[in-house]
Amino acid sequence: MTLVRLKVRGLRNIQALNLTPSPGLSVVFGENASGKSSLLEAIHLLSSGKSFRTHQLTQVVQRGASEMQLSADVLSESSGTATLGMEYETEGGRMRMKAAGRTVQKLSEMAPYLPAVTIHQESHRVFTQGPEFRRSFLNWGVFHVEPRFLPAWQRYRRALRQRNILLQRSLPKPEVWDRELVESGVSIDTYRRGYLQRFIPIFNELLPVLRIDGAICLEYRPGWGSDKDFSEQLSKGLEGDRRLGYTRIGPHRADIDFTVHGSLVRERLSRGQMKVLVYALYLAQARTLAEITGRTALIMMDDLAAELDGQHIDQLLGKISVLGFQSIITTSDPAFRRHVVDIPHKMFHVEHGVFIEVI
Ligand SMILES: Nc1ncnc2c1ncn2[C@@H]1O[C@H](COP(=O)(O)OP(=O)(O)OP(=O)(O)O)[C@@H](O)[C@H]1O
Ligand SMILES: [Mg+2]
Numbered sequence: 001m002t003l004v005r006l007k008v009r010g011l012r013n014i015q016a017l018n019l020t021p022s023p024g025l026s027v028v029f030g031e032n033a034s035g036k037s038s039l040l041e042a043i044h045l046l047s048s049g050k051s052f053r054t055h056q057l058t059q060v061v062q063r064g065a066s067e068m069q070l071s072a073d074v075l076s077e078s079s080g081t082a083t084l085g086m087e088y089e090t091e092g093g094r095m096r097m098k099a100a101g102r103t104v105q106k107l108s109e110m111a112p113y114l115p116a117v118t119i120h121q122e123s124h125r126v127f128t129q130g131p132e133f134r135r136s137f138l139n140w141g142v143f144h145v146e147p148r149f150l151p152a153w154q155r156y157r158r159a160l161r162q163r164n165i166l167l168q169r170s171l172p173k174p175e176v177w178d179r180e181l182v183e184s185g186v187s188i189d190t191y192r193r194g195y196l197q198r199f200i201p202i203f204n205e206l207l208p209v210l211r212i213d214g215a216i217c218l219e220y221r222p223g224w225g226s227d228k229d230f231s232e233q234l235s236k237g238l239e240g241d242r243r244l245g246y247t248r249i250g251p252h253r254a255d256i257d258f259t260v261h262g263s264l265v266r267e268r269l270s271r272g273q274m275k276v277l278v279y280a281l282y283l284a285q286a287r288t289l290a291e292i293t294g295r296t297a298l299i300m301m302d303d304l305a306a307e308l309d310g311q312h313i314d315q316l317l318g319k320i321s322v323l324g325f326q327s328i329i330t331t332s333d334p335a336f337r338r339h340v341v342d343i344p345h346k347m348f349h350v351e352h353g354v355f356i357e358v359i
Contacts, residue, residue, distance in 0.1 A: 001115060002326050003043065003298055004081065005073040010065040011045075012038040013353035022346035025321065026328045029336055030350035036330035039355070040118055040300045043328070046072050046084055047116035047298070049095075049107035058090045066090055074114050077295050084113050108143075108150055115144050115289060117282045120302040124274040126281065128266045131255035138256060141285050142195045145292040149191045156184035160247055168245040175238055181250065182231045188251040189222045189230070196220055196256075198292060203284035209319050210280050210312060212273070214260050223253035275307050279316055286325055299327040305336055313339050 008017040013035045030036050041051050041060065051060050061068045071085040082100040089095075097104045099113055117140075126133045142149045159180035166174035200218055207216060220226075224233045233249055241247050258265040258277075265274060279301075286297040299320060304313060320327050321343045329336075337347065348355045 001077065001113075001296055001298065002075045003072055003114065003116075004075050006043060006046075007071045008039075008042045008069070010062040010068040011042050011060055011070065012062060014038050014042065015062065015353055017042075017353075017355055019348070019355055021326070021328055022344070023326055024324075025317070025326075025340060025343055025345040026348065027336060027340060027345055028328065028330045028348045028350055028355065029334060030330075030332065032332055034332075034350045035353040035355070036332070036350055037120070037302050038353070039350070040120070040302050040328065040330060042070055043072070043114075043116060043298070043300060044118045046070050046086055046110070047114040048111060049086075049097075052118050052120055052122070057088050057093070057095075061088065061090050072114060076113065082113055084110060086110070112144065115286075115295065115297040116300060117286055117297055118300040118302065119278055119282050119307075121307070123278045123282070124271070126278065127258055127264075127269075127274050131253070134256045135252075135254055137281070137285070138192055138195070138254070141199060141288060142191050144289050144295075144297075145195060145198075146191045148187065152184045152187040152191070156181065156188055156251060159184065160250065160252060164246050167241050167247065170242070170245075174241070175235070178231070178234050181247075182234065185223075185230055185251050189254075192222070192251070192254065193220065195288070199284060199288045202287045202291065203280060206280045206284050206287075206319070210276050210315055212276060212280060216265065216277065217257075217259045219257040219259065221255045221257065223251045223255075224249040272309075276312055279308070279312075283316070283320065283323075287323065290323075290325075296325050299325050301327065301329045303331060304329045305331045305333040310339070317343060 002023045003021055006017065006019045006021065008014050028036055028039060037053070041053060044050070044052050045060070051057065054060065067087060067089040069087050071083060073081055073083050075081050085098040087096045097110055099110050104110055126137050159177045163174045163177035163181060196218065224230050230250070237248055260268050265277065269277065283299065286299055290296050308316065317339060347358045349358050
């Protein structure tokens with residue numbers, strides 16, 4: 001997939017933007033507060049419906065404006081060019097979305113058009129914070145490679161919600177939902193395991209490229225005793241679930257332990273090492289997608305020079321270029337060009353939300 005054109009209106013300090021990124025590497029440089037992260041935020045929104053900076057979309061809309069409009073032309077490997085559109089009105093919080101000429105109701109219908117991974121200042125929370133960050137990393141990967149994942153996940157969420165309502169209100173027979181929960185839950189688990197089987201070797205192969213020494217192990221935790229039967233565990237736990245008023249086990253509690261030499265990554269590695277590892281993680285995710293589906297993801301890296309040292313930057317950019325992924329990098333370092341002299345690229349300068357291509 002290639003992002004061919006991006007149009008933005010009324011997002012943070014970007015009043016009106018019409019940008020044609022490089023099909024390879026684009027470097028966006030500008031001073032602090034010029035609008036670099038906002039550009040990536042716009043693309044991330046089109047890709048996932050979410051901002052990586054806030055849960056409140058009203059924050060993203062330009063102060064004083066009543067709506068923001070985003071659109072992107074994307075060229076996909078299989079189905080040619082498609083236009084994606086998203087409009088968000090602050091009043092009533094209304095979101096309208098269109099993909100390939102069709103109105104779409106759900107973000108999950110937009111998401112396959114523009115798979116994009118964004119690595120930013122907070123991305124290392126995948127190691128340092130709660131399991132929801134690791135689940136969302138895992139779910140992104142599985143969603144984009146396995147079309148059966150989303151329906152299974154939706155079925156599971158529905159059954160879980162119903163079961164929890166019964167448990168919470170001490171109503172009879174919450175276990176009527178167990179069959180549905182187990183069927184969909186086991187499918188989710190199977191898809192996640194299948195994904196990780198493909199992902200792990202790709203991730204391991206990237207570690208030396210980014211000069212990460214020491215084996216990083218990923219241990220998947222399905223959300224119930226790893227070697228146990230979900231159905232049996234669910235029945236066994238029913239009394240406890242009743243007491244607490246919710247379902248304590250299942251794929252909604254899955255996690256991945258990242259360890260190095262037997263210790264958790266967050267307890268062992270330096271902040272800088274974790275940051276490098278994050279790049280390996282997301283690059284591996286993009287590669288896994290490409291290997292399984294033949295589709296490439298856009299890779300966005302915010303403030304790269306503030307995150308990695310020069311050597312790591314060179315190694316990373318070299319690898320991305322060899323892999324042929326489209327990428328957009330932001331930096332406040334005006335001398336960043338030295339890292340890309342050997343890589344075909346486009347360079348943009350941004351000031352007060354206005355982006356100009358520099359030759
Ligand atoms: N809703 C909004 N409306 C208008 N401007 C906003 C809004 N939200 C944030 N801004 C401003 O937009 C500008 C661009 O912010 P952005 O985070 O994109 O800058 P940046 O170039 O990434 O800076 P840095 O290098 O410090 O990360 C900032 O001045 C910020 O205060
Ligand atoms: Mg920024």
